[in-house]
Amino acid sequence: MQRWLQQRLSRRGMILSGVAATGASALGAVLAKVAAQSGGPHTAHNGPAPPSGQSVHAGGHNVHGHMISMGDVDSARNGFDPSALLSDWTTGTTSKLPDGRTLRSFEVVAEDKEIEIVPGVMFPAWTYNGRVPGPTLRVTEGDRVRIVFKNYGSHPHSMHFHGIHSARMDGVPGAGVIGPGAEFVYEFDALPFGCHLYHCHALPLKRHIHKGMYGAFIIDPDPARHPAEAAVARSRLLGSAENREWQELVMVMNAFDTNFDGENEVYAVNTVGHHYMKHAIKLERRRPVRIYLINVTEFDPINSFHLHGNFFDYYDHGTTLAPTLKTIDTVMQCQAQRGILEFTYRDHEPGQYMFHAHQSEFAELGWMGMFEVTGEVA
């Protein structure tokens, strides 16, 4: 009895129309009526229309109606705010080396920390400096970089930089993976310029990455080394007058598998799902926008970035001063791939402009956001 019902309940076994087909007899007619009525008031259309006009979240835009997580994440408890994280550059302390070069020193600690990744859902993360993604380390091409790394976590960890360095400084087992309580100093020249990343390379790699051990590592080009494109290089160099014109944002595309089944429950940029839907990123119309986009999503082969109502130039890995892709509105990246996006809203009217992964699933599980473009139209 129960068994045939189970069988019939399966999607493929549905034969709603079968009732009507046998409806010739009086009994069949009655049964058809029953079947139709159990379809209720919705047989005429596809399901209910959601009630409109209700905002379900604290602030921001409501273009996605009810398709959003409930509530808001407590950034104070997390100890980091994804809105502030966008342009929170860690430039280290500088000193001059005898040969005249700049030495940039950083201190990074690994620690275990529970973080809230979508409202109400806590994730037992492993972090750099208590935040996910870790600090955005920003240096200039040719700098000598020194990172003092201390492991206060419960597992072995490392910092594996995507950049040019010696095998001893690679942050892999045997060369910079350190146990809890230990300390290691990574040192190398900042090369090549571009948009890079660092992540833990302790094993198993998958677990260490998806638990939150990654961050952006940006090497600004040194204009003196690129005389032919010095102006472009200066616009990328943090602190220069040209660079101040730009609105620069770092976006680390990440995801979290909260129940550890090898599939992500939450997708985001900079950790908190739907954060930029609820707290739109404010942009000025007249100033150009530069996004340092990095993909560290675990378990899914690729991630992507799609911009609404606009197109951008793309510099794969950020290692060139001329775009590698011109005038596109969607770009995809495999894990650890990254690049620089440049665009402007100069000729747009003010308003809310969306951006999101164009894997709809990722978008609907948290990886979407909103630019709020403001400024008088000339």
Added chain:
Amino acid sequence: MNEAPVSSRVVTDAPSRAGFSMLDLLWLVLPVGLLGLAAAWLVFADPLKVFDTGAPPVEHLTFERTLLDGEGIHLKVRAGGSEPMRIAQVQVDDAYWAFSQEPPGELARLATAWLHIPYPWVLGEAHKVKVITNTGTAFEHEIAVAVATPEPSANQLLPQALVGTFVGILPVAIGLMLFPVLSRLRQGGIAFVLALTVGLLAFLLVDTVEDAMELAGRTAAAFQGHVMVVVAGLSTFLLLLAAGRRHGAPTGLALAGYIALGIGLHNLGEGLAIGAAFAAGAAALGTFLVLGFTLHNVTEGIGIAAPLLKARPTLAHFAGLTLLAGAPAILGMWLGSLAYSPQWSALALAVGAGAILQVIVEVGAYLVRSSGGTTAALSTPATIGGVVLGIAVMYTTGMLVKI
């Protein structure tokens, strides 16, 4: 039911005592006091702290009811974790969706709550709901076929009653209408029909227990579904046995009444399942399928008629027996489509199984008595043949309804 005389007999049979002494009272207070002390020490001294490895608490969530309507999807969930749990987010088809919880807040162990999700579900398609707790644990619930849940209205209940009539009442009535023919049978023929009844009841017992166990597997862990089925079934069996034998082993009309009750409870379970299928969207009860049920259940009527063959029942008796055995199918359909929870359905089926076991015993006893009171009557070719045929007929007609 009717247990009062039984228990009073127990009390009278107990050795008489001249009341409780103070010493007796002490021996009652002491163990209870020890239990209280042990509990208090566990709570306040917290010696179990050494076992706290920092692991998150065990969480369980059971989906007990699913309603779909113009407002969206409504789910009744029951918590079953080691600690109170908190529902943080809801995904539908891999998208976060707004929802409201009623009542809001933490769900204590075994507490239930409704989740109201304004999701534009699609008629006839499948949806997957994922509930995520604050620890990140996810609980999935599949809506295999999205169909609006029937509402308790006359134009919904009446056609269901009609289906219930075809499944429950009509076959029993048809079976009972064979009474005049059956009553012409001699002793050997009557024994055969009684044995046939035992066979069909044995089939129903297995069928009912199987369904009850399957439903029990979908209940919250704390209900111990499978144990509940066994306990409820055996209790029903014993209670009915005791009640039925207050005035000696039941025969004739009384025995027919118990058979009708057992079959009625089985039909209630059958109705629950069909009603639940309506509620869950498997509304495709084809004509063929319902006619199959009718045929399948005709044997039930013959079974009820069997112990009446030596009695002189009136037409009112037949009507009463028909309703007792058949009408619960209608009731089951209504209940099943309106208020479907696995634990209640499992319980109803378990009670039905107990009732069927009771009538198997009583019909067997009646068969022995009416054949001269020797157990040799149980192993005659006619009896064995009757039992086997009863099972075979039920099994064969069962093929019509198992798809």
